Amino acid sequence: MDNFRKITTKSEMIEKLETGKVFLPPLTFRLLKYEPQKGGTLRFDALLEASWGESTAIFVVECRSLSTPKVFQDGLNRLKTSSLPKGYLPILFVPFLGEQQLKELERAGISGIDLCGNGIVVAPTKFAVFRSGEKNRFTTSAPIKNIYRKNSSMVGRVFLLRTGYKSVQGVHTEINRRNLMVERWDKKAMSLSTVSKALKTLEEDLIIAREDVFRLLQPDKLLQKLSENHVPPNIKQRVSLKVPDGTGTITELIEKASQGLGLPIVAAGTSSVGRYAVMQRGDILSVYCPRLDKLLERLPGSLSDRFPNLELIETDDETVYFDGRYEENFGWASPVQVYIELMAGDKRDQETAEQVKSYIMNNLETVHP
DSSP states (O other): OOOOOOOHHHHHHHHHHHOOOOOOBBEEEEEOOOOTTOOOOOOSSEEEEEEEEEEEEEEEEEEOOOOOOOHHHHHHHHHHHOOOOOTEEEEEOOOOOOHHHHEEEEEEEEEEESSSOOOOETTTTTTEEOOOOOOOOOOGOOOOOOOOOOOGGHHHGGGBBBSSEEEHHHHHHHHHHHHHHHHSOOOOOHHHHHHHHHHHHHTTTTTTSSSEEEEEOHHHHHHHHHHHHOOOOOOOOEEEEOOOOHHHHHHHHHHHHHHTTTTOOOGGGGGGGGGTHHHOOOOOOOOOSSHHHHHHHHHSEESSSSOOOOEEEEEOOEEEEEETTTTTTTEEEEEEHHHHHHHOOOOOHHHHHHHHHHHHHHTOOOOOO
């Protein structure tokens, strides 16, 4: 198959069919002239003849120039709900079909082909072909930023606090209100345009729907994507301390020092597990802070790698501070941050993450349209 450039229009894709540049061996395809019936309401993009030896079948083509989950689902739904002329079969044509999409087509009894060599084409009593595993050669056909990692992940995270928001502005306000680095540090607030773009991607991925409100559809899928796409924060330095007994609790000391300096601090997710799940952690409290030098000047104790009870982690990654929970006079990581950090750990951590997931789902504020 030749090297395709980015496909942007249906007409370019239909031209690929017409010039014989769409393959699904052992089938061959031939584009037929398509003339909708006068006065009829049925409108499709093409008629396609598929042949295997002497067996042939005619398909009505629904062509979509993107392969996002929403576009795929819209195309599939249209074929499911349309009454086709007698003897014609439905087929969906998109740039790329993944394994799950092919299985969904198979369950629906609808054929589908792509520009990468994947497809399922079924003509009852004649032939059936299923091919998968070809790589997506059109990753740029949907120029969508990965909004499930780094700062843009905060757009998804607010939907794991509340299932609905009335407007883009409402989401925007909530994100910046819960961003400790905006509230107490020098970080610039997330822009309205960034929020809008991320919401569009969440909608394309069928995680939210835009109705009277922006409404969360699949909290499980959202949490999974946040976990799978997570990248660790950019750590500038780590310092281990041995804080002596009798000088007050470690949390009290850190809180007092950070308040005096106006520094945002929050415990790491792995040190905040006990807020949301039953799990024994070590004796070391790990804490995120954007400026360690100033904080260290105000803390008692000695730098030590032997039996430390405090680990300070310098990072200005906004996600670790996002939705920090101030409880018992200290800032703890959000349950979503705890879940993500545990899922990046060993088997025991991942098992505990399921408890945190239950906490998130049970405390999700439901907003009805």
